[in-house]
Amino acid sequence: MLDEKSIIYIVSDSIGETAEQVARAAAAQYGGIVSEIRRIPYVSEKQTIKEIISEAKAHNSIIVYTMVIPELKEYLENEAKDQGIIYVDIMGPVIDAISHITKAKPIYTPGIIRQLDEEYFKKVEAIEFAVKYDDGKDPRGIKKADVIILGVSRTSKTPLSMYLANKNLKVANIPLVPEVEPPKEIFDISSKKIFGLTSSPNKLNAIRQERLKALGLSFEANYANMDRILQELDYSEKIMKRIGCPVIDVTHKAIEETASIILRIMKGEN
Structure with missing residues (x-):
């Protein structure tokens, strides 16, 4: 006793x-x-x-x-x-x-449970980061990010960012628009952290028309105009060449495929 x-x-x-x-x-x-x-x-x-x-x-x-x-x-x-x-x-x-x-x-x-808890909190932190620095909301996130995603509208930047965040990567994504100069920070960091996304004009046209339909807007809007899409793609290509970053054509790729390519490149694999 x-x-x-x-x-x-x-x-x-x-x-x-x-x-x-x-x-x-x-x-x-x-x-x-x-x-x-x-x-x-x-x-x-x-x-x-x-x-x-x-x-x-x-x-x-x-x-x-x-x-x-x-x-x-x-x-x-x-x-x-x-x-x-x-x-x-x-x-x-x-x-x-x-x-x-x-x-x-x-x-x-x-101590395996503590290791699992640490992984969980890293993932939560990465997801919160992706939300905070989504769609160019705050360019200060560029220098803090593990990965920066560039591309015109509807190239799946946000879902890709969230997918990579679930791999514990802090991701910031930046939309490229001809009328808006991209943040100067993307030219100050290593191009190895930056990945450009592109897609075929026809695919973008179809996706943007669906987006306009969902919003109850006319297909005649400049957003889905083919000339406008070509202009945006031409502009984004020039920016990506200036940076010297890898460019991934997402026309026929699922989010998982694009993420896999990015992870392989980051690991130095072909």
Whole structure:
């Protein structure tokens, strides 16, 4: 039975936060009778475990642990048993249960959930970046971006930006319009970060007509005029040549295909 001098040792081959939360929740049921909770994170050697067991034996202690590396987990259990110390495995039973129902083997990687959380927050940050710097809203994003997408209207800049953001890339996209000088920032950064998108005039004409239809506007609008489209494409080609960036024809490409090309180029692949 735990008394006022009782200590709970939290042992983990990762940060040990999960085990500590469980231990504190359990200890709270005893009205403060547990005097201390000691967390020992990132345990990677048997000698460390041996020292913890020796210290725990000198007190009225239990060991609560989240060890996923089988060799260290087994060593801790054997040492605790030999010294008559109560030990509680927080994750083991759940891991075993999942293995039983899935017939799969765990990867035994300490701290994997924290790594997954970091990936998640990187993705969220990249998506927020893509929204903030979509359609040339703020040219300051150009120098902060991992990728800059250029192109005339309806070349799928925004959906491509969002797709790449889901790959944890910070993307800014800039519309190219003959009457508007592009941000000077695109000429100040490496052309390796910039990708131009182009499409066939007929495809753009069809897409823009559909856009006008959706907005309840006339097909006669300059936006879908073929001469206007040719003018825009000619202007965008000159800008892209001036920058010296790769140009991708998206006429018959899905977003995934275009993104794949960009990722391959960024990795230095052909």
